Amino acid sequence: MAGSGKFFVGGNWKCNGTKDSVSKLVTELNAATLEPDVDVVVAPPFIYIDQVKSSLTDRIEVSAQNVWIGKGGAYTGEISAEQLVDIGCQWVILGHSERRHIIGEDDEFIGKKAAYALSQNVKVIACIGELLEEREAGKTFDVCFKQMKAFADSITNWADVVVAYEPVWAIGTGKVATPEQAQEVHAAVRDWLKTNVSPDVASSIRIIYGGSVNAANCAELAKKEDIDGFLVGGASLKGPDFATIINSVTSKKVAA
Numbered sequence: 001m002a003g004s005g006k007f008f009v010g011g012n013w014k015c016n017g018t019k020d021s022v023s024k025l026v027t028e029l030n031a032a033t034l035e036p037d038v039d040v041v042v043a044p045p046f047i048y049i050d051q052v053k054s055s056l057t058d059r060i061e062v063s064a065q066n067v068w069i070g071k072g073g074a075y076t077g078e079i080s081a082e083q084l085v086d087i088g089c090q091w092v093i094l095g096h097s098e099r100r101h102i103i104g105e106d107d108e109f110i111g112k113k114a115a116y117a118l119s120q121n122v123k124v125i126a127c128i129g130e131l132l133e134e135r136e137a138g139k140t141f142d143v144c145f146k147q148m149k150a151f152a153d154s155i156t157n158w159a160d161v162v163v164a165y166e167p168v169w170a171i172g173t174g175k176v177a178t179p180e181q182a183q184e185v186h187a188a189v190r191d192w193l194k195t196n197v198s199p200d201v202a203s204s205i206r207i208i209y210g211g212s213v214n215a216a217n218c219a220e221l222a223k224k225e226d227i228d229g230f231l232v233g234g235a236s237l238k239g240p241d242f243a244t245i246i247n248s249v250t251s252k253k254v255a256a
């Protein structure tokens with residue numbers, strides 16, 4: 001079963017940038033010619049979101065890279081979903097491997113964050129993915145399904161969720177998953193959603209791939225029927241490369 005959702009490309013800028021480099025990247029993105037039938041979102045560090053919101057074309061939506069688990073208050077260093085809404089930030093990335101494995105966020109914490117963000121009308125890019133040793137031990141599906149279950153235990157409104165499959169061994173390593181490897185997991189996750197959430201959610205949800213996606217490898221990945229777009233790290237910091245990845249939707253249309 002292939003997905004029926006609109007192609008989606010997100011740029012995760014991670015902990016990169018300065019006011020000057022952000023300004024340059026926004027200028028490049030504003031000048032880029034983008035295919036119309038793609039949802040495009042960029043995720044700057046919190047402190048640059050306002051700068052990006054006020055200078056970036058409305059064609060591209062803005063995401064945070066994290067959010068607090070509930071309503072704001074006495075939580076030093078945190079940013080609440082209400083505050084994201086206040087500055088016009090419509091998306092948040094949750095469950096990213098760097099937050100799972102470096103910061104130590106667990107499944108339940110991530111699921112609750114997703115539920116609270118959705119309750120405030122902040123849409124969620126829900127990330128899953130296995131470590132290299134988990135793949136080598138044949139546990140890729142087990143790990144991804146367990147992470148999906150934690151999201152499913154908390155999420156009721158799947159219309160505002162995009163799932164990002166990002167194998168940890170492919171993130172920032174230059175070792176992109178093959179189109180077949182990504183397709184296999186995307187199809188399995190879609191099937192898991194069909195059984196455990198609903199056939200409607202399974203067919204309409206976007207399942208995007210992340211991990212060393214670049215301007216050269218995106219077209220082959222985009223052709224796969226269950227790959228509905230990308231979550232891009234390093235290559236999203238270069239405007240022309242990010243535009244090429246967005247426009248890889250054209251190779252999907254040819255393949256269809």
Ligand code: 13P
Pocket residue numbers: 012096166170171172173174210211212213231232233234235
């Ligand atoms: P890279 O594209 O740099 O591998 O990062 C992927 C990623 O983690 C996007 O969230």
